[in-house]
Each structure stands twice: as C-alpha cells, then as structure tokens.
Amino acid sequence: MGGISHSAVLARLRSEIGVTQAALATEAGLDQSRVSRIEKGEVSSEAEVEKVLDALTALGSPQARAYKEFIGRAWENIAPPSFFNPQRACLEIADEALRDIDTFLADESRPWPLRRQIERHKDTLIKGANYLQKMNHNIAFIGPIGVGKSTGLSFLFDLLVPPTLASKPIDRPVLETGAGGTTICEVHIKRGPEFGISLLPMSETELRDLVADFCASRWAVLKGELKESADNAGVSREHDRAIRNMSGLTRRRSTENGKIVYFDPVSDLVASCASEDEFRTRVLELMKLPERTQRELWYDSVTRQHPMEWVMKTFREVNNGRLADVSLPTSIDLIIPEFGRSFGELEINVIDTKGVDDVAVREDLDLRLKDPRTAVVFCTRFNDAPGVTTRSLLQHMHDTYSEPVNTGKVSILALPRTEEARAMKDDAGEVAMDDAEGYAFKQMQVENELAAEDLAGVPMVFYNVQSDDAAPVRGALFDQLNRMRSTVEARLFDLCAAADEVMKNHEAQALTAAMEEVAERLNSFLDAHPALPARERHAYTEALTTIGGVRYAATLWAATRRNGEYSGFNIIHNIGVGAAKDARQRSDRWFSSLKDYIAVMKGDEGLQLAEKTISQMEQSAIATRTAFLEAVQRAGMEVYRGPLSSASIWSQCAAEWGAGPGFKGRVAGNLKTWFEDRADLKDKLEEITNVLWDQLVIAPMRRLVAENAPEAGLGGNVIPFPTKAA
Structure with a gap:
C-alpha cells in the first residue's frame, strides 16, 4: 500500500x-x-x-x-486507475489479460498464427485501457450563431448569476448572450480551485491580419472605392466591436433635431491618413498591443461582488476588448470551483464553440469531431431541427472518416421557445397536448429525416431554458459520455475473451488448424484485392465546391488574404477533407468485400473455434480504415499547403474583390486553373495515398495472416511530408 x-x-x-x-x-x-x-x-x-x-x-x-x-493489488501493465473509475473492473481484467499475454508471448514455440493474433490483441488492449484509465472528457456544443447555444449551456450547467442580480431570468447567464455574433472565440468552462478567467491570446501575426482586414474594408468604403453593403468585406461583428474598443474608436451616439445620429471616429481617422498603410499603423498604435500582457484574471472577494457576477462582468470585458491590459483572445477559459460535479467521477470540460456563421466544416470543429475524448452536442432551433449545420457536419463525419453516429459521440439538442412544442401536429393534424408530446412529434420527424440520409441513431434531447428542468438533459449528456466509454469497454471485454480463447486452447490442434485456415483465406483475399481503386475525384474539388456554397463573400475574401488559411474558411483544410472523402469512396468496395468475406468465414462451422478471432480481425480492419482516412486527410493538406502558401494566386484572388458581382465565381475559377496546372501535386498526393493504403491497411492485415510478413508501419506519419508549424 x-x-x-x-x-x-x-x-x-x-x-x-x-x-x-x-x-x-x-x-x-x-x-x-x-x-x-x-x-x-x-x-x-x-x-x-x-x-x-x-x-x-x-x-x-x-x-x-x-x-x-x-x-x-499489483498493477503490472496499466497505470493504477482511480478507485472510483466506472470502468475499474474492466481495467483489472485487462491488466490480468495483458499479464497472461506477456507470459504466452514469452514462449517462442507458439504457432505463428496464434502469436500474431495475440500481439495484435495486446496493442489494442493497451490503447483501450489507456483511454478508460483517464477520467477527463469534453462536451463540445456546436451550432449556428443566434441559435441560443450559449444561453442553453449556461442554464444547463448553472452558469448563472443569482436571480436577485438580474432583472429577468433570461439575463442571468454568465456567458454573453444576444441575437448572435456575441462570443469572440471558443470558450472552455472547467473546474478549478478559484473563480477565474484565463485566456490564450491571438498570435501577433493573426492579430495584425485581423486588424489589416478591418482597416482594408473601412478604407475601401470610406474612400468611396466600395459602397457599404450587408456583405461588405471586413471582420465579424465580434471582432469589429473588439478592435474598436481596444483602439478607442467606438461609435458615439448623439441626438440632433430629435433624431439619433451616430458618429464614427474611424471616418475622421481615415480622412487624416494618406494611405491605407498609415491608417492600419495608427489603429495598431491606438490598440497599445505591447501593454496587453495579462493572461489570467482571478476573483477577489474585496470587490464585494458575487463570484458569478464577477465572472459574468469580467468575461464581457474580455470578450469585447474592453480591458486595457488584455489582448484579443483565441480561446477563453472560465474556471469555476466544483464545476461538473453532477457528472460524478468524470472530470468534465464544457466547450462553447464559436458559432457557425458560414462554412460548417471548419478546422476547429473537425478537431472536436475527431477527438475520442469529446462528446459533441449539435444545437439547433426547435423548428429547424435537425438544422443545416447539424446535417452538414453529420454528413461530413459519415463521408470523410466513417464515424458512427450511435456510439455516444454525437447528440442533438433542440432549443425550443415557448409554445413552439405545442404547435407540433401529429399525422392526423392534431396539435400536441403538451410540450412532452410536441417533443415526441419533433423527435419522430427528425429521426425519419436522418434515417433517410443514412444518419440514423443520433440521440436527441430538448431543453426550453424558460420552463424545462435542466437535470434530465444533463443526465442525457452524462449517458452520452457513458456510451462513449462503454463502447471502448465492450471492445476490451471482447478482446480479453478472444485472447483468452486462444491462450487456453493453444495446444489444441483444431484451433491452430482453424487459425491457419482463416489466415490462408484472408491472405487469398489480400492477394486478389491488394490495390486501392483509382481516384474518383480530385481533392481540391471539395474546396471549389465549398467556395461556391460560401454564404458571405467576405468570408472568402478573408481567406484569400491569408493564403487560403482563415479560421472561418480554411481552404487547405477543405482540400484535406476532399482527399479523405475520395479515399473513403475508393475504399468502400474493398472494405465491403472484406466484410462479406469475413461474414462467410463466421458462418463456416469448420472455423467456429476461431470465431472470436475472426470478429477481432473485422474490428482491426475498421481501425485501419480510420487511420488510413485520417492520414490521407493530413497528406492532402500538407501536399498543397507549401505550394499554395507561396503562390501568387492569392493576391490575384484578393484583387477580384470590388470588381462587381461574381467574386466567388472568379476566385473559384482562378483557383481551379491553378490546381489544374499543378498536375505534379495531384500525382504526389496520389502516390502518397497509395503508400498510405499499403502501410496502414494492407500491411497490418498481411502481418496478421502471413507468417513472413514484415512489421506493419502503424505509428505516426508514415510518409515524410512537412507539417504545419505550431
């Protein structure tokens, strides 16, 4: 002890x-x-x-x-988990299985088919055990701006000031809320010893690019080069507001002859500058960036404020750029004592992602969708459910990396307003008797719509912040995390059983014969299906298609000014997505054929002794596909990132702004020409994709079924290409 x-x-x-x-x-x-x-x-x-x-x-x-x-207990192969870990019993069994596996593998006389299977079981067991040993998880809320996401999660997790400090209940959220476009960056809510706010500031390059966008757009309009319009090039509402506050250039309101008149000091500043460069320089000087070094703010009881009131007010100051010593953040952490205790033993961080205002398939959201420790909650208005953003991202998961939607990874949170649920009608046209019945009608409707798109199985919950109890919704989110962990737990139990079956019966001639037969059949399959089918579409097609669907031309304008890599629309990321989509389509038939081949072996009575091993081979194939698709996505990004970042095409594309309607079409046309002229990049990506297929899919399978197969290359980037600097 x-x-x-x-x-x-x-x-x-x-x-x-x-x-x-x-x-x-x-x-x-x-x-x-x-x-x-x-x-x-x-x-x-x-x-x-x-x-x-x-x-x-x-x-x-x-x-x-x-x-x-x-x-x-002596833990030999796994770090001792918390005694209160929900999967502690599973981890104990896994630790014992790993001990038995080491003993089994120490005897080099074991037949090679048995050794190969046990080696594979060991690697997968260790990965699964490491996942369950940790108790930290994220819950990321994703949705379009103005949907009520920040308000909903504030009420869900009691991120509220006391009722006595708000004139009405809807004003109680600590997170800044409004008609959309209020949160400047991703916000993390986590447990800590004291009430505080910590932020990660924008890099100097990112901040200067943002100010350059602000200045370029204001200069063009105020110098008469462009007319003001709803889709005028510029920065988001949140960033416009923060830059003005940081530079002291906020609009001022006055009343003249009974009418409200707004004065914009930016107009005078532009008028006093000889060039856009001078204008930008003066704005940066007014922002006093060298003085903005504060990264952490902590509650002090001497303020005599309620702690949550302090958090609310301080968050608003940071979010709007109103603190003289704080820079523009790229993420904000709200630190709340005892936060997430309702989730029991799990340590929960809640993430309020930046609202989707245009392109849904963003790099920051993709990271959340792929993170195995993050449960994703798609937020939607009740009447719009499941919503365009939810559909887009679910389809993206399905098409790009075959992520199952029924394992607890994702759920839908519909946020109804008063009377919306009761306006739902059944098949006979009768309106709902109460909110619960309205929720049931809406859930059936959404389930049918998603099932028609091959997206069935997404859990759905409802939460009206003004009338519903938050506890059942938190319970549903807790169940979502439990499903994620239970999926891994079930996999470990199956692995332990499969390994135990082999080790207990390793001396039986029939088992060895069955395993050799399985290996021989799968080897025959690999001989007959070794290559990845031909490319179906170019990776860059995804980026060109997305450009055509961009809602705001200003989003595309900002991307062209950053060599294609903008937080609101990263063209390089979209090329990677396109590469992964193509790889998935090309590999569909191969994996479908393998699934059918394995099903036949499962039904073969002569191979019943190896049934669990055959099932584990099927699971291994699924894992190799995931690794392959993720590697292809990285490859697509890295092959094109270098050449695109230094290409003159971006200045040409950015210059298309202001030339009249059709900006998106002109940019897409310019880029298409550039892509088609760079056949060398298409060929390089194709070469890497095929090597990745051989190393991440074929080689691991060969290792399982061929005695003399070389060690499979499963770790890290198996192709040496440059990676994006941190």
Missing part, C-alpha cells in the same frame, strides 16, 4: 455512510486526531489505514473492503 494517497478516499467512504470521525476512531481503536490526520494525508501508516478500512467495513461501508483489495 506504500506510496498511495488514501486521504480523500477514506474521507469519502466515511462521509458516504454518515459516520463521524469520532465514531470511526472508536471502531478503529485510534485517537480521533489520528483519523483526522489520516484523512488530511498527514499520516500514511499501512497498519492504521488497514484499521480504518476494517472499521469502515464494520460500520457498513459497502466499498471499504473493495478498496482494501484495490490498494493491495
């Missing part, structure tokens, strides 16, 4: 049965002060800890005996 800190666990076990330290001390035969010091971590005597655990058992603690066994 040495080296393990028991203080928090012992205090919790005592608290759970409602026993005082004095009563526990009496039962354990110790002084109360001794028990107190043990619970504070000041004493770690093994003998005394055992006495306390025995006393807790005698006093009725259901877990004290289990904890005594837990701390006496």
Whole structure:
C-alpha cells in the first residue's frame, strides 16, 4: 500500500455512510486526531489505514473492503486507475489479460498464427485501457450563431448569476448572450480551485491580419472605392466591436433635431491618413498591443461582488476588448470551483464553440469531431431541427472518416421557445397536448429525416431554458459520455475473451488448424484485392465546391488574404477533407468485400473455434480504415499547403474583390486553373495515398495472416511530408 494517497478516499467512504470521525476512531481503536490526520494525508501508516478500512467495513461501508483489495493489488501493465473509475473492473481484467499475454508471448514455440493474433490483441488492449484509465472528457456544443447555444449551456450547467442580480431570468447567464455574433472565440468552462478567467491570446501575426482586414474594408468604403453593403468585406461583428474598443474608436451616439445620429471616429481617422498603410499603423498604435500582457484574471472577494457576477462582468470585458491590459483572445477559459460535479467521477470540460456563421466544416470543429475524448452536442432551433449545420457536419463525419453516429459521440439538442412544442401536429393534424408530446412529434420527424440520409441513431434531447428542468438533459449528456466509454469497454471485454480463447486452447490442434485456415483465406483475399481503386475525384474539388456554397463573400475574401488559411474558411483544410472523402469512396468496395468475406468465414462451422478471432480481425480492419482516412486527410493538406502558401494566386484572388458581382465565381475559377496546372501535386498526393493504403491497411492485415510478413508501419506519419508549424 506504500506510496498511495488514501486521504480523500477514506474521507469519502466515511462521509458516504454518515459516520463521524469520532465514531470511526472508536471502531478503529485510534485517537480521533489520528483519523483526522489520516484523512488530511498527514499520516500514511499501512497498519492504521488497514484499521480504518476494517472499521469502515464494520460500520457498513459497502466499498471499504473493495478498496482494501484495490490498494493491495499489483498493477503490472496499466497505470493504477482511480478507485472510483466506472470502468475499474474492466481495467483489472485487462491488466490480468495483458499479464497472461506477456507470459504466452514469452514462449517462442507458439504457432505463428496464434502469436500474431495475440500481439495484435495486446496493442489494442493497451490503447483501450489507456483511454478508460483517464477520467477527463469534453462536451463540445456546436451550432449556428443566434441559435441560443450559449444561453442553453449556461442554464444547463448553472452558469448563472443569482436571480436577485438580474432583472429577468433570461439575463442571468454568465456567458454573453444576444441575437448572435456575441462570443469572440471558443470558450472552455472547467473546474478549478478559484473563480477565474484565463485566456490564450491571438498570435501577433493573426492579430495584425485581423486588424489589416478591418482597416482594408473601412478604407475601401470610406474612400468611396466600395459602397457599404450587408456583405461588405471586413471582420465579424465580434471582432469589429473588439478592435474598436481596444483602439478607442467606438461609435458615439448623439441626438440632433430629435433624431439619433451616430458618429464614427474611424471616418475622421481615415480622412487624416494618406494611405491605407498609415491608417492600419495608427489603429495598431491606438490598440497599445505591447501593454496587453495579462493572461489570467482571478476573483477577489474585496470587490464585494458575487463570484458569478464577477465572472459574468469580467468575461464581457474580455470578450469585447474592453480591458486595457488584455489582448484579443483565441480561446477563453472560465474556471469555476466544483464545476461538473453532477457528472460524478468524470472530470468534465464544457466547450462553447464559436458559432457557425458560414462554412460548417471548419478546422476547429473537425478537431472536436475527431477527438475520442469529446462528446459533441449539435444545437439547433426547435423548428429547424435537425438544422443545416447539424446535417452538414453529420454528413461530413459519415463521408470523410466513417464515424458512427450511435456510439455516444454525437447528440442533438433542440432549443425550443415557448409554445413552439405545442404547435407540433401529429399525422392526423392534431396539435400536441403538451410540450412532452410536441417533443415526441419533433423527435419522430427528425429521426425519419436522418434515417433517410443514412444518419440514423443520433440521440436527441430538448431543453426550453424558460420552463424545462435542466437535470434530465444533463443526465442525457452524462449517458452520452457513458456510451462513449462503454463502447471502448465492450471492445476490451471482447478482446480479453478472444485472447483468452486462444491462450487456453493453444495446444489444441483444431484451433491452430482453424487459425491457419482463416489466415490462408484472408491472405487469398489480400492477394486478389491488394490495390486501392483509382481516384474518383480530385481533392481540391471539395474546396471549389465549398467556395461556391460560401454564404458571405467576405468570408472568402478573408481567406484569400491569408493564403487560403482563415479560421472561418480554411481552404487547405477543405482540400484535406476532399482527399479523405475520395479515399473513403475508393475504399468502400474493398472494405465491403472484406466484410462479406469475413461474414462467410463466421458462418463456416469448420472455423467456429476461431470465431472470436475472426470478429477481432473485422474490428482491426475498421481501425485501419480510420487511420488510413485520417492520414490521407493530413497528406492532402500538407501536399498543397507549401505550394499554395507561396503562390501568387492569392493576391490575384484578393484583387477580384470590388470588381462587381461574381467574386466567388472568379476566385473559384482562378483557383481551379491553378490546381489544374499543378498536375505534379495531384500525382504526389496520389502516390502518397497509395503508400498510405499499403502501410496502414494492407500491411497490418498481411502481418496478421502471413507468417513472413514484415512489421506493419502503424505509428505516426508514415510518409515524410512537412507539417504545419505550431
């Protein structure tokens, strides 16, 4: 038991049965002060800890005996998990399985088909165990701007000021809310020791690019080069507001002859400058960037504010660029003591992503969709559900990397307003009797729509912040995380069973014969289906298609000024997505044929002894496909990033702005010509894609089914191409 800190666990076990330290001390035969010091971590005597655990058992603690066994356990292959880890029993079994596997593999006389399978089981077991051993997870809320996402999660997680500090309930959220376009960047809410705000500032390059956009757009309009329009080139509302606040160039309102008149100091500044460069320089000077070095802000009780009121007001100051020593953030952390305790043992960070205002398939959202530790909640208006953004991203997951939608990874949160649910009608045209029935009608409608698009199985919850209880919705999100973990847990149990089957029956001639037969058949399949089918469409086609669908031409304008890499629309990222989509389409038939081939083997009575192994081979193939598609996406980005970043095409594209209607079409045409002229890049990506196929799909399968197959290259980037600088 040495080296393990028991203080928090012992205090919790005592608290759970409602026993005082004095009563526990009496039962354990110790002084109360001794028990107190043990619970504070000041004493770690093994003998005394055992006495306390025995006393807790005698006093009725259901877990004290289990904890005594837990701390006496020797973990050989997995780092000891928390005693309260929901998957602790599974991890114990996995640790034992890994020990048995090492013993089995130590005997080099084992037949090669058995060794290969067990080696593969070991690698997958370790990865799964490492996933379950950790208790931290993210819940990322994604949705279009103005949908009520920030308001919804504020009420869901009690991120609210006290009712007495708000004139009406809807004004209580700590996160800044409004009619959309209010949050300047991604916001993370996490647990911490004190109330505070921490931020990651924009890089100097990113900030100067943003100011350059602001200045270029204002210069063009105010110098009469362009007329002001709803789709005028420029920065987002949030960034426009923050830049004006940071530079002291906020519009001022006055009343003249009974009419409200707005004065824009930017107009005077432009008039006083001889060039756009001078205008930009003066704005940057007014922002006093060298003085903006503050990264952390902490609540001080001397302010006499309620802590949540302080968080709300300080967040608004940071979010709007109103603090003289704080720069523009690229992400903001709200640190709240005891946050996420309703999720039990899991450590939860909630992420309020920047609202989708145009292109949904953004690089920042893609990272959340791919992160195995992040559950994604698609937010939508009730009447619009499932919503354009939700559909786009679900289809993206399906088409780009074959992500299942029914494993807890994603859910839909519909945010109804008062009376919307009761306006729903059934098939007979009768309106809903109450909100619950309206929710049921809407859920059936959404389920049918998604099933028609091959996206069935996405859980859906509803939450009206003005009338619904938040607890059931939080419970649904907790269930979503549990499904994610349970999916991995079930995989580990299957792996342990498959490995155990091989190891227990390794001396049986019939098992070895069955395994050799499976290997021979799969080897024949690989011989007959070795190559990746021909390319179906170029990777850059995805970027050109997305350009055509961009809602705001200003989004595309900003991308052209950054060599294609803009947070609102990253053309390089879209090329990667296009490469992965093509790779998925090309590999569909291969994996479908393999699935059918494996199904035939499962149904073969002569191979029943190897049934679990055959199932694990199928799971391994699914894993190789995921790795292949992700690697192809990276390859697509890296092949094109260097040449595009230095290409003169971007200045040509940016110059198309202001030449009249059709900006998006002209940019797409220019880029299409550039892409078609660079056949060398198409060929290079095709070469890398085929090498990735051989190394990430074929080689691992060969390793399983061919005695003399070389070690499969499964780690990291198997193709040496430059990566984007951090």
